[in-house]
Amino acid sequence: MDTMRDRFVTLTHAALDRDPKVALVLADISVPAFETARSRHPDRVINVGIREQLMLGVAGGLAIEGMRPIAHSYAPFLVERAYEQLKVSLGHQGVGAILASVGASYDWSAGGRTHHAPADVALLDALPGWHVHVPGHPDEVESPFSDALARRESVYLRLSTRQNASSRAIAPGRLHVVRRGRRGTVIAVGPMLDPTLAAIEGLDLTVLYATTARPFDAATLRETMPPAPTVLRSFASHDVALVEPMVEGTSSHVVSAALVDRPHRLLALGVPRVELRRYGTPEDHDRAYGLDARGLAERLTRFFR
């Protein structure tokens, strides 16, 4: 089966062939995958070498001239290495780009902390106006990619080797309703859907699947919330759990903002803010962080008890 990265490569080739305003800026990552595109469009497939600040400065310059740049690299180098360029070369110029990362969170767990970037979305959250997509399956890459091409704003496409067993009929910008329940709501982001569903087996919960993290679909969350479960409804609390493959609490603020007028309890599960100096497999890290089905089940069951 294709990976999310494979789909991104195929879609980007097609976009370059179709639209002379699309340009791809690389910093040595994935260069072989784009050799064909580079031979067809040498002016618009640009490898700047291992120079991430330049990659994003170039993306800004291309966007200023009306092009739709796609910058692509490994997540820590794309978002963390040149963070000020995201602020100044894109945001402050009033222009946007598509950033497509691979190596989400701890996809390359054995690569160690330097190659882990669970804070990418939290960092982007400090900048205004970003759209953030976190697909959970290769089949869920195309629609946010097409949506991103049609926009002028900055869009982050977070591609991962972690994925759910099957895709869902997602729509960019919308939470997908997986099922409805009465006890509370769980929001699972991207590849966390399958372990979340395994963890809450037997619990009567609404499950919302988020592949667009920003802007957050507050309307669907509110519409699908089960009634508060007490007689004293105005004092009753809605229970919401958030399960993210990113840093713990990354999306807490948007959920809280969505429910500002409704008393609620929020449990935010994600990658803790620790310097875990371990290697192994992504599954090893899931267990260490309590993000495997068993660890999630313990915490979610306790919360919704």
Add this chain to the structure above:
Amino acid sequence: MRRRIEYRDLHHSLTRMTGAEKHAPSATSTLDALYVLYDRVLDVAPERVDHPDRDRFVLSKGHGPMAYYAVLAARGFFPSDVLDGFGGFDSPLGHHPDRAHVPGVEVSSGSLGHGLPIAVGIALALRARNHERPNAQSNAAQSSFGRPNENTVAPRTPRVVVMLGDAELDEGSNHEAIAFAARAKLDSLTAIVIDNDSASLGWPGGIATRFEGEGWLARTVDGRDHAALERALVAPGGRPLAVIAKVEPKHG
């Protein structure tokens, strides 16, 4: 008809911008190079700020933009009365220039080390656009430095000129761009480095050497000599061009 700039008027314009901007040496060090660019070199005009074939200028060293504002006002990009509000809450003229506020400002700047990488992106975009055009000429044939030739039928690749400071070159992002530009054959790109000897650790071997080592054509001139600046800026190069404009030391 190009609106000429009266150089002596620029000094008066500078005095209209008051307040604690803190970068007066930056403003005075760039004045002559900016004057020559806007009076004699760049193909820009206030009535065609969005024209696709205009030249692009990027003030990367956004500190001390008073000289930049004075020159833009003198060329008619905005009324000179606007200078009086410099730095005020309702003024379009901040202590660092903002393209959203000031006509003729191509790139918002302030923090150092961003302008040259962005200028590289602009030059790449303009080259790609020209190659997509019907009847596009070879890039070498399009490279026309200096004032535009009105008899030229095919579109020229606009020049992209970026102004930096010698201390700004401390920022590593510049060196990513310097290394890349010549390899990418960006002969439409010109970097002017205003050298007032303000880099804390200096540039042993000279700034020109840094550019030449990466394949640029580099020229070092007196940054107060208008004729020398013009010659350095308009002569064809066939490679990215660096003009090192030496002015009196900041702490001299």
